[in-house]
Amino acid sequence: MKEKRFTRPEWAWMLYDFTTNAYATTMLAAIFPIYFNTVLGQNTLGLQLKGYAASFVMLLSAISCPVLGTIGDCRGMKKRLWAVFVFTGAGLTLCLSFVNTWQLLLAGYILSNLAYNCAVLFYDSFLTDVTTPERMHRVSTWAFAIGYLGGGVMLLILSVILMAMNGISNPESVKIAFALTAAWWIIFSLPMMIRVKQTHSSDKSIKEVTHNLFFQLRGTIISIINNKGLLFFILAYFFYIDGVGTVITMATSYGNTLGLSSTLMIAALLTTQIVAVPFSILFGKLASKFSAVRLITVAIGVYICICIIAFYMGYSIETSGAGITYDSAINHGQILFWVMAGMVGMVQGGIQALSRSQFGQMVPRERSNEYFGFFSIFSRFASILGPFLMALTTGITGRSSFGILSVIILFIAGGALLLSGRKHINAL
Numbered sequence: 001m002k003e004k005r006f007t008r009p010e011w012a013w014m015l016y017d018f019t020t021n022a023y024a025t026t027m028l029a030a031i032f033p034i035y036f037n038t039v040l041g042q043n044t045l046g047l048q049l050k051g052y053a054a055s056f057v058m059l060l061s062a063i064s065c066p067v068l069g070t071i072g073d074c075r076g077m078k079k080r081l082w083a084v085f086v087f088t089g090a091g092l093t094l095c096l097s098f099v100n101t102w103q104l105l106l107a108g109y110i111l112s113n114l115a116y117n118c119a120v121l122f123y124d125s126f127l128t129d130v131t132t133p134e135r136m137h138r139v140s141t142w143a144f145a146i147g148y149l150g151g152g153v154m155l156l157i158l159s160v161i162l163m164a165m166n167g168i169s170n171p172e173s174v175k176i177a178f179a180l181t182a183a184w185w186i187i188f189s190l191p192m193m194i195r196v197k198q199t200h201s202s203d204k205s206i207k208e209v210t211h212n213l214f215f216q217l218r219g220t221i222i223s224i225i226n227n228k229g230l231l232f233f234i235l236a237y238f239f240y241i242d243g244v245g246t247v248i249t250m251a252t253s254y255g256n257t258l259g260l261s262s263t264l265m266i267a268a269l270l271t272t273q274i275v276a277v278p279f280s281i282l283f284g285k286l287a288s289k290f291s292a293v294r295l296i297t298v299a300i301g302v303y304i305c306i307c308i309i310a311f312y313m314g315y316s317i318e319t320s321g322a323g324i325t326y327d328s329a330i331n332h333g334q335i336l337f338w339v340m341a342g343m344v345g346m347v348q349g350g351i352q353a354l355s356r357s358q359f360g361q362m363v364p365r366e367r368s369n370e371y372f373g374f375f376s377i378f379s380r381f382a383s384i385l386g387p388f389l390m391a392l393t394t395g396i397t398g399r400s401s402f403g404i405l406s407v408i409i410l411f412i413a414g415g416a417l418l419l420s421g422r423k424h425i426n427a428l
Contacts, residue, residue: 010139012195013130016123017147019188021273022154023116024248026181027093030269031158032109033253034262035174039102049106050253051391057110061117062377066217069373072122074206078129078198078369082122086189089115094182097175117376123192124356125372128365129199137292140357141284144349145277152273154184159266168262200365220370230362232421233293234375237355240300240414243407244351246386247306247344250404254310255337257400258317264334268341275345283350292354293422299347300415306340307408313337314401358425386410 006014026032033050040049072078092112099105131139158177165173224230255265286295313336320329363371386407394403418425 004135006139006142007130009130009195009197010135012191013123013126014139014143014146015188016192017143018150019185020116020120020123021147021151022184022188023089023093023181025151025155025269025273026158026177027109027113027116029248030155030252030266031168031174031177032105033250034256034265035168035171036102036105036109037253037256038168038262039105048391048395050109051250051387051394053106053110054113054250054387055385055391057113057117060114061121064118065121065376066370066373068118069121069125069369069371069376070216071206072125072369072373073367076198077206078122078125079193079196082119082126083189083193085115085119085122086185089119090182090185093178093185096178097182100171121372121376122369124360124375125369126192126196126198127356127360128363128368130196133361136357136360137287137354138284140360141280141287141350141353144353145280148273148276148280148345148349150184150188152270152277154181155266155270155273159270162263162266200368216370220367220374224371224374229421229424232417233358233362233425236414236417236421237359237375238414239410239417240296240303240351241355242386243303243307243410243414244348246390246407246410247303248348250387250390251344254314254400254404255333258314258333259330260333260337265337268338271338272341272345272348275342276349279346280349280353283354287354287357291422292358293418293425296351296354296358297415297418299351300411300418302343302347303351304408304411304415306343307404307411309336309340309343311401311405313340314404315399318399318401362425 036050068081072081089112092108092115096105096108096112099108127136127140157180161176161180162168162170162173165176168174224234252262252265252269256262283295313333317326317329317333320326359372359375360368389406389409390403393406394400397403
């Protein structure tokens with residue numbers, strides 16, 4: 001049977017991923033982490049501070065998302081709150097173009113990242129408004145493919161700017177990158193602002209919801225606990241998405257700490273974006289033949305291999321000494337970073353997209369924002385644990401290689417929970 005074309009609301013919703021991936025590429029993965037390390041000096045302090053900052057952002061997000069999610073289910077509130085965080089986040093990103101100290105850079109990163117995460121909460125929950133349950137896997141994976149295309153285009157543009165302006169060591173080139181990211185965020189949010197509407201909502205007024213907020217949240221928690229499939233899935237998601245997020249946000253900080261070339265790392269991340277586009281779509285097609293749970297489990301296995309390779313790469317450089325041996329380890333490390341970038345591109349979009357659509361299929365549509373608020377709790381609290389675990393292990397051992405190796409614990413825990421509860425999850 002031929003698949004129907006995407007509707008205008010579906011296209012508008014998917015296009016917002018064009019902005020989220022561009023922000024993630026600039027602020028979470030490539031430009032900001034390397035620049036922040038450059039400002040502080042090439043040592044483990046930059047990695048540790050960014051790790052703790054990322055954990056703090058996710059803590060604030062995790063606390064606020066359930067409340068925002070519940071309020072967002074009121075008629076007309078979901079889109080309004082989403083727009084507020086979009087404009088706030090873009091404005092804060094633009095402000096980074098005017099700061100020079102590492103303290104203000106870190107503060108701007110925390111605040112813009114917080115707005116970004118809150119906007120993503122409402123964006124994710126709109127999946128139940130723009131499409132039907134049977135189309136969710138396809139729409140979600142295509143959105144991630146479009147997102148990686150956006151991230152790739154942004155990274156390519158920024159690479160050209162950086163090469164023309166002597167790289168990230170030139171503050172002016174980084175300021176242009178921040179301003180461009182802010183403008184990109186606003187421009188590609190416009191289709192969703194125009195085309196997407198909240199079609200499913202609660203009948204309760206904002207006053208009624210806020211007055212009974214605690215009891216409503218308590219009821220949702222109880223319903224999740226009593227639903228074995230939902231409980232197993234969200235607990236597994238807590239762990240494995242933590243590992244995914246840590247790899248995204250800490251990869252370039254890790255490579256920069258080891259002494260890898262910033263230019264080559266950015267080029268490798270561009271490879272990730274390119275590879276992720278077709279593989280995200282492939283995951284969506286495979287989801288119609290195999291269960292999403294099975295595909296997510298395969299992706300977890302690939303991530304475990306990535307962590308092992310990253311540890312080997314880092315440990316080889318850290319123990320290589322000086323001279324020819326060190327230069328050889330660095331060159332080998334550059335090659336391995338490219339290999340890992342390709343591996344991440346193969347599974348990153350698929351595991352994120354199928355997790356979102358799988359959850360969207362499992363929750364009541366009229367309360368999707370509230371449930372996605374709890375979905376965000378688990379992903380945000382998970383993203384506290386990963387960077388913190390990596391930063392703490394690096395601090396204790398003095399080696400960032402052991403920090404990246406510690407992330408493997410999260411993937412193993414998530415995979416074990418997913419396999420244990422797959423019968424209950426697939427039954428929903």
